[in-house]
Amino acid sequence: MMLPKSILPFACFFPLLAADNSLLLRNVTVHPISGPNQENTSLLILEGKIAEMGPKIPTPKTKNFKVIDAKGLHVYPGMIDSGTVVGISEIGSVRESNDYGEVGDFNPQLRPLIAVNPESDHVPVTRANGITSVVLVPALAGGGRGGDGSLIGGQASLMHLEGWTWEEMEINRSVALQLRFPTIAARGFSPQTLSVAPSNYQQARQNKDAQVRKLRTFFDQARAYKLAKDSKLPGFKTDLKLEAMIPALEGKLPVLVMAAREREIKEAIEFADEQRIKIVLAGVRRPGKQIDIIAKKRIPVILGTTLTAPEEEDDAYDAAYSLPGELHKAGVKIAFGTFGAQFARNLPYEAAMAINFGLPYEEGLKSVTLNAAEIWGVADKYGSIDRGKVADLIVTDGDPLEIRTQVKMMFIKGEPVDLESRHTRLYKKWMARP
Numbered sequence: 001m002m003l004p005k006s007i008l009p010f011a012c013f014f015p016l017l018a019a020d021n022s023l024l025l026r027n028v029t030v031h032p033i034s035g036p037n038q039e040n041t042s043l044l045i046l047e048g049k050i051a052e053m054g055p056k057i058p059t060p061k062t063k064n065f066k067v068i069d070a071k072g073l074h075v076y077p078g079m080i081d082s083g084t085v086v087g088i089s090e091i092g093s094v095r096e097s098n099d100y101g102e103v104g105d106f107n108p109q110l111r112p113l114i115a116v117n118p119e120s121d122h123v124p125v126t127r128a129n130g131i132t133s134v135v136l137v138p139a140l141a142g143g144g145r146g147g148d149g150s151l152i153g154g155q156a157s158l159m160h161l162e163g164w165t166w167e168e169m170e171i172n173r174s175v176a177l178q179l180r181f182p183t184i185a186a187r188g189f190s191p192q193t194l195s196v197a198p199s200n201y202q203q204a205r206q207n208k209d210a211q212v213r214k215l216r217t218f219f220d221q222a223r224a225y226k227l228a229k230d231s232k233l234p235g236f237k238t239d240l241k242l243e244a245m246i247p248a249l250e251g252k253l254p255v256l257v258m259a260a261r262e263r264e265i266k267e268a269i270e271f272a273d274e275q276r277i278k279i280v281l282a283g284v285r286r287p288g289k290q291i292d293i294i295a296k297k298r299i300p301v302i303l304g305t306t307l308t309a310p311e312e313e314d315d316a317y318d319a320a321y322s323l324p325g326e327l328h329k330a331g332v333k334i335a336f337g338t339f340g341a342q343f344a345r346n347l348p349y350e351a352a353m354a355i356n357f358g359l360p361y362e363e364g365l366k367s368v369t370l371n372a373a374e375i376w377g378v379a380d381k382y383g384s385i386d387r388g389k390v391a392d393l394i395v396t397d398g399d400p401l402e403i404r405t406q407v408k409m410m411f412i413k414g415e416p417v418d419l420e421s422r423h424t425r426l427y428k429k430w431m432a433r434p
């Protein structure tokens with residue numbers, strides 16, 4: 001049987017195909033995200049990449065080539081969590097099991113990817129709900145809303161949720177520089193009483209202004225360092241912290257700014273304009289009138305959990321549920337991050353709740369797939385099912401945003417992934433109890 005011309009470029013590789021990352025899925029409904037759904041079709045994966053999609057793809061005449069008849073099932077691109085600490089935090093309340101922050105205000109040189117524990121129990125539990133890759137964000141104190149910690153916590157890294165080592169899991173070790181914009185703390189910790197109490201507003205404002213000045217000074221130092229490096233001044237010495245700032249200053253690397261409320265969002269945008277840097281806002285909760293500014297400046301937003309109570313007592317009960325829809329309606333590109341490890345598995349349900357309160361369904365799917373890939377600069381390889389892209393796929397028995405849907409199969413870089421986790425092991429154990 002002759003192979004279609006569209007597949008011929010791959011034919012020369014057939015004798016070398018590894019059985020673990022090349023396969024043919026038959027009789028599936030493919031949801032590409034980037035285009036219309038394809039029902040009762042086949043999907044050919046070669047060397048870990050999408051090679052062809054269509055109803056009449058012949059089986060390659062190659063020894064050990066896998067063909068899976070998945071009739072009645074659905075294929076989606078793997079989901080992307082755009083902000084989490086999966087792999088670098090095990091038990092939030094046990095300090096020794098967390099490796100996502102360092103002392104000091106400025107740590108732009110730190111890369112959380114190299115601290116990942118591939119054997120973390122959170123990895124398979126998160127994968128089980130269809131999440132194939134995550135963005136690791138350092139110094140996520142305060143649940144992604146800015147809390148205490150470094151002003152610049154390090155570099156956000158994009159990684160797969162599969163691999164023996166962090167090198168195998170790596171997609172891009174630096175997709176953004178993480179910055180926590182200073183805020184006026186409503187409460188403060190008293191070392192004398194070992195308790196949290198309301199802050200003195202005047203003192204809190206002074207502390208916040210001091211942090212902003214410190215942040216500006218650091219950016220000035222980084223620019224002076226860059227100028228000295230470009231000028232090749234005699235006696236120039238490399239400084240790892242300032243060196244890590246250069247891609248952001250040159251506009252090659254976006255800065256992920258944690259800012260939740262209208263005032264800090266406004267100040268963060270003004271700071272970005274002043275410093276001439278590209279930003280991505282994260283942890284947005286109460287943007288107020290800044291929504292229009294965010295849209296006008298085409299600033300992407302990484303939203304935190306929608307499954308949460310209102311921020312303030314006088315907020316509408318559905319404030320968190322409806323915010324994604326409001327941002328989309330204004331023209332803002334959004335994605336979702338769980339900003340933690342324990343509930344990273346709930347990523348699809350964050351989008352689902354937003355869909356129930358105004359976010360169009362197609363945008364809900366994009367927010368955990370293609371939108372995320374575009375925001376992080378990897379849409380040429382991830383986020384949708386298109387020819388030439390990496391085969392990060394999930395095979396489900398229904399809509400992956402619905403709780404009752406089961407992920408039947410998962411492929412990362414075309415290789416099948418074991419969906420067993422601590423949850424499934426415990427389920428089997430106690431179901432078999434005498």
